[in-house]
Amino acid sequence: MGRAWALLKAHPYVSNMVGYTALFASADILQQSVSTAGVDWSQTAKVALVGFCFHANFNYHWLRGLERLLPGGGLRKITLKVGLDQLVAAPATISAFFIGLSLLERKEDPLEDWRGKFWTSYKTGVVYWSTMQALNFALVPPVARTVFVGGISLVWTVYLCHLRQQSYYINYP
Template sequence: KGSWTWAAFKAHPYISNVLGYTTLFASADLIQQSVLAGIDWCQTARVAAVGFCFHANFNYHWLRGLERMLPGTGVKTVTGKVVVDQLIAAPLTISAFYIGERLMVTT
């Protein structure tokens, strides 16, 4: 049973990526809320929606493109990937998170 699940995720990395990001975003929000206050399920739904609609898709394609631009696992290559990621993707994804969640609150 477990090997079938793992094989399905490996065969469909896009689906596992979307499910993974959505689960991580929702789980992180629930943990943060449980530490600070009570649970607001609407907020968790908004955070999960932003993870599902934007972050999962963006990161899936961004990381594949980054690997094509800078293939390899050497120290210099990985350092280059991190620098490019932090200069380009980090500002976009952080902005998308805050803007996306805020837009969902006002609608």
């Protein structure tokens, strides 16, 4: 564990990018293993690509920016960080997931999944991510926060992949 920590501290961007992307792709494999008869590696590659190109980069820079804006801990700062995370990052990352995969799949309407599933995802995410990010900001050193988010994204991405595979849509005004 000491070597992994030293590597993370020496190369935080690369370590966070690789770690986050691997966890993102693992979530898709896990979801497919539970939901289907096998793994569609093409689908997993698309999820990994969205994870690498957007989610890992966004989360790395977003979490660093939050720490610069509101350095340190304490109840007030952690609450502000969580609130900003839910108001800014959550809609961006959920949207990137649904729209990014739809674009990679060349869907005729790349906003269809987003329109039908965004609000369900967002409301569920507010509960899940508020708790997880509070733990992240309170207990995890800034250098390891993106990898921590990647780890807890494993569960979240399994949920999103499952929701995305559902044929129903929930329409809100």
